[in-house]
Amino acid sequence: MVHQRVRLGILTIAHEARRVEFGYLRGQLELTAGNLSQHLTVLETAGLVEVEKGYAGRRGRTWITLTAAGNTALAEEIGRLKQLIARVDAAETGESG
Amino acid sequence: MVHQRVRLGILTIAHEARRVEFGYLRGQLELTAGNLSQHLTVLETAGLVEVEKGYAGRRGRTWITLTAAGNTALAEEIGRLKQLIARVDAAETGESG
Structure with missing residues (x-):
């Protein structure tokens, strides 16, 4: 679930800020709105992010926040990737010998 | 393509040895034979691995070898993951301040 590349990107960016705006996330990840929405629904259903709709002046805005469970899932995935x-890298070192 | 987790695992294991046997790969990655075959087909079509059928005594064996292109693709993906x-990690450090 978290290992899916787009979702890992969403969690990584959400992890950097208290909350992140939909349009910013979309630009950073170079996704269509539909594609980003689908991934956010998966993450929200899994309890890893919260999605809030609000306003900035008259304009609708959607904000994404990483949950505590999302933070844990991200940390676990980063741990797995470090092992990989x-x-x-260990095999590279072996090759040079 | 390479970022798909199972395929990244296949490339990582293939990278460690000159060639790797299908059953070994399947056990390491905890996949069904059908699922592993599908991923190998994707990787072979993309030119990232070579798949050879042979024999060990009377038994059929399938061997997987990483190609030069596969090695490059793996190195690039590892570079992207290190950046991520x-x-x-940088955000973690920021949080503690």
Whole structure:
């Protein structure tokens, strides 16, 4: 679930700020609105992000916040990726010998 | 393509050895034979692995080898993941301040 690349990107960006705006996320990840919405629904259903609709002046805005569970899931995925990278790097070292 | 988790695992394991046997890969990645075959077909079509059928005694065996293009694709993906991890780690440091 979290290992899906777009969703990992969403969690990473949401992790950097208290909350992130839909349009910003869309621009950063170079996604269509429909595609981003689908991934957010998956993450929201899993309890990893909260999605709030609000206003900035007259304009509708959607804000995304990482939940505590989302933060944990991101940390776990980063741990797994570090192990994978260490494995590739160890093999590189072996090759040079 | 490479960022798909199972395929990244296949490339990582193939990267560690000159060639890797289908059953070993399947056990390491905890996949069904059908699922592993599908991912190998995707990787082979993209030119990232070579799949050879042979024999070990009377038994059929399938061997997987990482190609030069596969090695490059793996290195690029590892580079992208390192950037993503650095970004998450940088945000962690910011939070503690």
